[in-house]
Amino acid sequence: xxxxxxxxxxxxxxxxxxxxxxxxxxxxxxxxxxxxxxxxxxxxxxxxxxxxxxxxxxxxxxxxxxxxxxxxxxxxxxxxxxxxxxxxxxxxxxxxxxxxxxxxxxxxxxxxxxxxxxxxxxxxxxxxxxxxxxxxxxxxxxxxxxxxxxxxxxxxxxxxxxxxxxxxxxxxxxxxxxxxxxxxxxxxxxxxxxxxxxxxxxxxxxx
Numbered sequence: 001x002x003x004x005x006x007x008x009x010x011x012x013x014x015x016x017x018x019x020x021x022x023x024x025x026x027x028x029x030x031x032x033x034x035x036x037x038x039x040x041x042x043x044x045x046x047x048x049x050x051x052x053x054x055x056x057x058x059x060x061x062x063x064x065x066x067x068x069x070x071x072x073x074x075x076x077x078x079x080x081x082x083x084x085x086x087x088x089x090x091x092x093x094x095x096x097x098x099x100x101x102x103x104x105x106x107x108x109x110x111x112x113x114x115x116x117x118x119x120x121x122x123x124x125x126x127x128x129x130x131x132x133x134x135x136x137x138x139x140x141x142x143x144x145x146x147x148x149x150x151x152x153x154x155x156x157x158x159x160x161x162x163x164x165x166x167x168x169x170x171x172x173x174x175x176x177x178x179x180x181x182x183x184x185x186x187x188x189x190x191x192x193x194x195x196x197x198x199x200x201x202x203x204x205x206x207x
Contacts, residue, residue, distance in 0.1 A: 007090030025084035036148025093127030125204030
C-alpha cells in the first residue's frame with residue numbers, strides 16, 4: 001500500500017517528481033548484500049550518532065541485538081530496498097489507465113476519490129497481482145540480507161528456511177540433507193505462489 005500511495009503521488013506533475021522516482025529506485029539496483037552491510041553500519045553506528053545529537057532514546061535501541069526489534073529491522077531494510085521497484089510497477093499501471101474512462105467517470109459525476117477507488121484501483125489489478133507475487137517470492141527467498149545483517153540471530157529471531165539450507169549444505173557440509181531441504185522448499189514455494197497468483201488473477205478487472 002505504501003508503494004501505491006507513493007506511486008500516486010509521483011504521477012502528479014511537480015518539479016521533483018522524476019528526481020524522486022530515481023531516488024526511490026536506486027536502492028533496488030544495489031546488491032542486497034551491500035544494502036545489508038550499509039544498514040548494519042547505520043543500525044550500529046549511525047543511529048548511535050543520531051542519539052548523541054538529538055538525545056532521543058529511540059535511536060539508542062539495540063536494533064539488531066534485541067530479538068523483538070531485529071526482525072522488524074530486517075523487514076524495514078527489505079521494504080526500503082524493494083520499494084522503488086513496486087513504485088515503478090504501479091506508476092506504469094497508473095499511466096496505462098485510459099484517460100477516456102476517467103473522463104467518462106467525471107461526466108457521470110464521480111469526484112476524484114470515486115474515480116480512484118471505483119475506476120483506477122480496479123484497473124490496477126494486474127499491477128497489484130505482480131507486486132504481491134513479487135513481494136511474496138522475495139519474502140520466501142530472503143537470504144542475503146539476513147546473512148549480512150544478523151546471520152539469523154539474535155536467538156533465531158531472524159532465522160529463515162533459506163539460511164537453514166545454506167548452513168546445512170555449506171557450513172555443516174551435509175550436502176545431501178541441504179539438497180533435500182532445498183527441493184522440498186522449492187515445491188512449497190511453487191505451490192504457494194501459484195495458488196496466490198491464481199487467486200489474485202481471477203479478481204482482475206478486464207477493460
